[in-house]
Amino acid sequence: MSHHDEYRQWPFLTQEEFELACAFFDQKYIRAKLGPKRRMLKIRPRRAATTGASFIEILRLIQLPEDEDDLSRALEKLGGDVSTSECEMEIDSRSEDADEEALRPNSIVPPGPGLPPQYALYSHQPYVTYEIHLHQTYNVPTLWFTLHDLPMGEPSFDLDSVYRYLVPDEFKSRLRAAGITGGISAAPHPITDVPSFFIHPCQTKEAMENFDCPIADYLMVWLGLVGGCVGLWVPREMAIDDAGNQ
Template identity: 70%
Template sequence: MAHHDEFRQWPFLNEEEFELACAFFDQRYVRAHLGPTRQIFKIRHRRIATSGNSYIEILRLLQLPEQPDELSAMLERLGGGFGESADVEMNIDSKDEEDDQEALRDPDSLPGYTPYAQQPYVMYEIHLHPTYRLPTLWFTLHDLPAGEPTFDLDAIYRYLVPPQYKDNLRALGVTGGISAAPHPVTDVPAFFIHPCQTKEAMEKFDCTMQDYLMVWIGLVGSCVGLWVPPEMAISVDAS
């Protein structure tokens, strides 16, 4: 196909290709005119401190607080408090987005904590699988209401899986299409979508390196509540 010559072995990725795909995906997010969506959906291109390998981190609020001040305070806490392994911290100005651009903040200047800032959220991460050489989606729940365990398959189905996907996911195996294993960076138990069927799904598409993760998320992410804003589908060349 027309664009497959961009890849050494389509649809598989080596480390360099995956890093480039991550950079293009992050660029789409930075340049997209998202408006208020940036307040509930945040993307970061990060690196693992020990290996230097790239990965994508996506934060999405599970529900919006009733008061706007609580949303702003919560975003400040999340913006400074998660994912310390990155080389560069990128955050947003959640109060004023006149130019709709990412605002850089000092990673050593952590915002203050307020007890009213806690809101349930999901953290997605996209890592390159070392064996399958395909992106793999990892996800964890955070700050659920008191008494609800975050590492719990029922909670994943309750908070993330849309109704139309639940039966099919549960029918795919003992634990359904969602598996659990030590996180590839933290080694803490986390959930992931196994990439064993990704090759067959991606082979049906002809996409550029710029579009690779957009297409991949469309195939893999929707079953666990991950969609990218439509504004990110606009070509980065048109920005």
């Protein structure tokens, strides 16, 4: 039985279908038994306050600090609000306190007697923010990404930095050959209007047409096709349902 009947026009998504796909993706992250992996990968549903458009934000440390204290501070940063889009708010009102594995921010240092509170100093650990937005022209998801806290002298908005920190060796030649029509492109961010990188969605239709997946798995399948080229892999545990099946 084909799952294409779940969509108005497979493999394209309407705004409503995209929001439903985002909700399923968030649900998979919350329910997955990720263990320590959850500390390195933070997935959050978002909604832009200005437009009401929903999207998914994914935060990932680029490399593991060797020092345990540095690691702890870096993980605290991922638990806080480090989004590139300051005008966002949470899609729903669920509290992460219900998720025992979720990382919680802890940016305030308890003050001593008679002293005002002090804010903890985070160690500068490189991290990447990925965002999944629905492209208003192509009507398919689009993966945006920005680098943060790179070593001094290395610009974050720089294609060479992207290839150095995010693109695995096996993808580099193919991405460079694809050029602006199919590889890594740059444009104003769909919410902040700040220059950002994204994976051009022009080839998404042809790639997704080979699959037959329910809307609950749409973003999982799509990320499996586009995420790896910029260092984003969805944990296998998110593909396992409550019954333990894939």
